[in-house]
Amino acid sequence: MIVMKKMKLDKNLKSSLITYGMVIAAYIVMQTLVMTDNISSLMEGLFVPLCIYSIMAVSLNLTVGILGELSLGHAGFMCIGAFAGAFFSKCMNGAMPDGIRFVCAILIGAVVAALFGFLIGIPVLRLKGDYLAIVTLGFGEIIKNLVNVFYVGRDANGFHFSMKDAMSLGMEADGEVIIKGAQGITKTPQDSTFTIGVILLLIALFIVLNFINSRSGRAVMAIRDNRIAAESIGINITKYKLMAFSISAGLAGVAGVLYAHNLTTLTALPKNFGYNQSIMILVYVVLGGIGNIRGSVIAAVALTLLPELMRSLQDYRMLIYAVVLIGAMLFTWAPKAKEFREKYSPKRLLALKKAQKEAK
Amino acid sequence: MKKKLLSALLCVAMVASLVVGCGGKEETAEAPAAAEESASEEATGATFKIGGIGPSTGGAAIYGQAVKNAAEIAVAEINEAGGINGYPVEFIWGDDEHDAEKSVNAYNSLKDQGMQMLLGTVTSTPCIAVADEAAADNMFLLTPSGSAVDCVANDNAFRVCFSDPNQGAASAQYIGENGLATKVAVIYDSSDVYSSGIYETFAAEATNQPFEIVAAEAFTADNKTDFSVQVQKAKDAGADLVFLPIYYQEVALILNEASKQAYAPVFFGCDGVDGLLSVEGFDTALAEGVMLLTPFVADEDNEATQNFVAKYEEQFGGVPNQFAADAYDGMYAIKAAAEKVGLTPDMSISDMCEAMKVAMTEISIDGLTGDITWSADGEPTKDPKAMVIKDGAYTAM
Numbered sequence: 218m219i220v221m222k223k224m225k226l227d228k229n230l231k232s233s234l235i236t237y238g239m240v241i242a243a244y245i246v247m248q249t250l251v252m253t254d255n256i257s258s259l260m261e262g263l264f265v266p267l268c269i270y271s272i273m274a275v276s277l278n279l280t281v282g283i284l285g286e287l288s289l290g291h292a293g294f295m296c297i298g299a300f301a302g303a304f305f306s307k308c309m310n311g312a313m314p315d316g317i318r319f320v321c322a323i324l325i326g327a328v329v330a331a332l333f334g335f336l337i338g339i340p341v342l343r344l345k346g347d348y349l350a351i352v353t354l355g356f357g358e359i360i361k362n363l364v365n366v367f368y369v370g371r372d373a374n375g376f377h378f379s380m381k382d383a384m385s386l387g388m389e390a391d392g393e394v395i396i397k398g399a400q401g402i403t404k405t406p407q408d409s410t411f412t413i414g415v416i417l418l419l420i421a422l423f424i425v426l427n428f429i430n431s432r433s434g435r436a437v438m439a440i441r442d443n444r445i446a447a448e449s450i451g452i453n454i455t456k457y458k459l460m461a462f463s464i465s466a467g468l469a470g471v472a473g474v475l476y477a478h479n480l481t482t483l484t485a486l487p488k489n490f491g492y493n494q495s496i497m498i499l500v501y502v503v504l505g506g507i508g509n510i511r512g513s514v515i516a517a518v519a520l521t522l523l524p525e526l527m528r529s530l531q532d533y534r535m536l537i538y539a540v541v542l543i544g545a546m547l548f549t550w551a552p553k554a555k556e557f558r559e560k561y562s563p564k565r566l567l568a569l570k571k572a573q574k575e576a577k
Numbered sequence: 578m579k580k581k582l583l584s585a586l587l588c589v590a591m592v593a594s595l596v597v598g599c600g601g602k603e604e605t606a607e608a609p610a611a612a613e614e615s616a617s618e619e620a621t622g623a624t625f626k627i628g629g630i631g632p633s634t635g636g637a638a639i640y641g642q643a644v645k646n647a648a649e650i651a652v653a654e655i656n657e658a659g660g661i662n663g664y665p666v667e668f669i670w671g672d673d674e675h676d677a678e679k680s681v682n683a684y685n686s687l688k689d690q691g692m693q694m695l696l697g698t699v700t701s702t703p704c705i706a707v708a709d710e711a712a713a714d715n716m717f718l719l720t721p722s723g724s725a726v727d728c729v730a731n732d733n734a735f736r737v738c739f740s741d742p743n744q745g746a747a748s749a750q751y752i753g754e755n756g757l758a759t760k761v762a763v764i765y766d767s768s769d770v771y772s773s774g775i776y777e778t779f780a781a782e783a784t785n786q787p788f789e790i791v792a793a794e795a796f797t798a799d800n801k802t803d804f805s806v807q808v809q810k811a812k813d814a815g816a817d818l819v820f821l822p823i824y825y826q827e828v829a830l831i832l833n834e835a836s837k838q839a840y841a842p843v844f845f846g847c848d849g850v851d852g853l854l855s856v857e858g859f860d861t862a863l864a865e866g867v868m869l870l871t872p873f874v875a876d877e878d879n880e881a882t883q884n885f886v887a888k889y890e891e892q893f894g895g896v897p898n899q900f901a902a903d904a905y906d907g908m909y910a911i912k913a914a915a916e917k918v919g920l921t922p923d924m925s926i927s928d929m930c931e932a933m934k935v936a937m938t939e940i941s942i943d944g945l946t947g948d949i950t951w952s953a954d955g956e957p958t959k960d961p962k963a964m965v966i967k968d969g970a971y972t973a974m
Contacts, residue, residue: 262685262710266678362797365768382767382793383777399768403705403727480677482705482727484770487798488635488676528686532672535634 233426236511237419243518244415251411263525265479268414269472270521272421274501274513276468279425281499282508283434284461285441286342287350289495290357291469294330296490298470300364300396302326303405303477307395308371310406319408319478323417326474327467333360334466335459342458357495364401364485370394401484402477409479417475418514421468425510428464437461504545623922624667625660627652627911628692629904630683630707631699637675640900644699644721645670646893647901650885651908661915664922673698677706684710693926694719694933696907699900701725701770708734715927717934719911721903725770729955733930735937736955737903737910737946739872741774744847746782747961748775748820748870753786757843757868758818760791762811764804764831765822767795775822775847791816801827804834812840821846825853832863848872848899848961854969855896861969870961872946873902874971882945899946906944910951913940 247264250256273295280288302322309318341352368379372392379385383394396402428434436457439447448454477483487493501520505512523541527534548554559565629648631641652668660666669690671683680703684695694717698704704723711718712731720728720736724744729736739747752758763779766772776793783790791814794807808831811819819835819842821828828850835841846853848871854861875886875896885905889897914936920929934953941950947959963974 257689258685259682259689262681266682358799362768362799365797382773382780384780399766399773400725400770401702404730407709476678480681480706481709482677482702484677484702486676486702488674489678525682525686528671528683531670532633534672535674 229430232511233422233430236422236426236514239511240415240418240422240514244411247411259525259528263522264411265409265414265475267518267521268411268418269475269479270498270501270517271418271514272472272475273469273498274505274517275418275421275425275510276465276472277498278502278505278508278510278513279428279461279465279468281502282506282510283429283441284437284458284465286458286462287346287499288353288462288465289350289492289499290353290355290360291465291498292490292492292494293353293357293360294334294466294469295473295476295494296357296360296364296485297333298326298330298473299477299483299490300402300473300485301329301470302474303402303483304369304395306405306408306478307402315406315408319406319413322408322478323471323474326470326477328470330470330473331463331467334463338459338462338466342455342462354492354495357490357492361485361487361490364396364490365399367396368394368398369396399484401482403482405477405481405483407478407481409475414475417471421471422510422514424464424468428461429510433457433460500542504542504549506549624665625915625920625922626667626669626691626693627908628669628671628684628687628690628695628697630671630673630680630687630695630697630703632675633670633672635674635676637700639898640722641672641675641699642893643898643901644697644904646889647885647897647904648696648721648908650888650892651905655908655912661912662919662921666912668696673700673703675700675703677703679703680707681710688714688716692716693922693929694911696721696904696911698723701728704728705730715930717926717930719907719937721907722900725774732953732955733934734955735910735951735957737907737944737949737957738899739848739959739961740956741771742778743956744870744961745775745778745780745822748822748845748847749779749782749786751870751961751963752818752820752845753783753788756787757845758816759788760814760816761788761818761820762792762794762814762816762842763790763820763822764794764796764807764811766798766801766827768797768799769823771849772823779820779822788818796827802830804831805838807831808834808838808840811842812838816842818843818845821850824849825851825856828853828867829856829859829864832867833859836863843868845869851875851971852896852898854966854971861966864966864969867966868974869964869966869971871899871964872959872961873899874962874964876970877973881943885945902945906942906946906949909944910937910940910942910949913942 277291280286302325305325306318306322337356341349344352366380368383368386370377370386370388370392372389377386377388383397436452439452440454440457501517502513505516524534524538527537629645631644632638633641633645648668652666656665669687669692671687673680673683680698684707695711696719698707698720699722701723704720705727708718708728708731712733715733718734722738723736724738724741726740763776765776780790792811794810821844828846844867846869850869851871851874853864886897914933917936917940918932920932937951938953949957949959951957964971965974
């Protein structure tokens, strides 16, 4: 029994180490290419988005794969994190050293998003299945629309807030409007770098992988697998569900802060924080394997790169992207495709060869 | 175990495809570098590479397509007439899906392809993001239609269209000076940068004008199909003019709703209203008397305009909108400025930008959207033309 437990532990550790190693190896390879000037500007510009979407996929996998609840509002948490972080950076720009400010912005983005995750989780996690999906979807849209009507300004008298328009802030002439409704936040300092993105991705992976392998993680998975059984052995369902959901939201917030500090303009459009974005992240999770954290990272990287690398195909690229997406989904999940893969898996073929040899 | 192996295999396959993808990209990245080298060696075979970025797929594709098509027409004309300073022009396009992040990707991709100057981006939000990237590279940027103030905040950036504040203030002044109304209602899209930007300056300027805003009704991109409430409120407030700083699709719906409610004030719009008469299924009789301040109308009786519209219709079908006109003018502005300072394709991107920055303030072009001159802050100076729709056609007032 003890030996088995040890082996199990080692297996988990090994798997986690492979995941970290993969990220670090990719980072080293890419950094070397950058140093030796062997990389296109397109790839260089994609580094930070790749980290952002990997973190998003990892965090959503915690909700979908480990907690077993379908959430369609993940971009909403990203939006909250992005606006909280960017707002902080905008206010504190120049008031504290850049590095410390950015770290604070990341923490604030994470905490605010986690707080929202917690608050929304209280009513939402009483729901199951489709209902949860619908409510989270609605939440994401509400956040996006709310952010679009916020006007926040600052002048000598302090902060002004309005939900109507910039004029009703009633600011003095020297005041600065920080959040301009639909126009969002502009001129956020560009602090996001590949290094910071990779560090944050590693931290996110560390948090999620350790959470999964912890006592709490096992409790969460027990709830996922059989709620009644879990409840009957005394697991506090609400507590563990909220815990997983908040962590997931908090990590999405981190990705949001990274997003906000990557571009100098931040607006809540359907394209970046809307329903489609949430679905896109869900696609990363499903394609990478529900509950498979490493797979999420790989799928996020692959699917973010794909349309960009197909730029030479002009307007056909989105068409081809869609076809590739459907093909990949079918390949991974369709029963016939699974059968096919098993039939022709190298392992089976090797075993067959071996058997043939032995027969001879 | 089988499953594990399988997933591992899939991982390997994906990573492999990535590496292959990266490898492919690097090759193309090296290609322009090589091309640049050969260009400096033998300048005779060189071309100007002008990039364009905009949404050619997705919800805002109509704007991106218009700019792309018009820029292609302009480039073809310029090349036919001998190019810029004797060098042919090549136009390369990047799709940004109206998303800031994708726009920056498109910008980087175009840079890899050897772009030297940028005619873009088309929409405001992505333009702000790209403008900062371009400023870091010191690349010359001329946006045909990025109307938000921040688009041209950097000194390497210029624009062809009016800025949002400019349009709002000009509309308010026009209404005030011509005594069109005493009570004005505004219906605007609070989730749209263009619309809320115009509304803000319109409202600010209105305080200096002899009319008052009696109703300011907002809608958002998510509920822009039913305008009964907004029209009703404007009617109840007794507004004799409704200002519509929005795009023509919504204007058509509002006009329909107003006619249903038997409410007939003066409707006044900005350049977004251009295109109203070509909305499918829209009774153009309802548009009778709609006024708009716009730099371009497709049926203007002017040789250059007619020529452009005919070419556009022939090559791409459909009537070009103001985005197309702005892009066409933008391409000619680049030509004029480049000829002013004798730009050659073998100059570095940064040198080109420095030269263009100065040249832009010295040129004046007689374009489709009027006589345009530029100031050093990147803003164009041109007269908005007040148009009124009469007998199903735009007529100058």
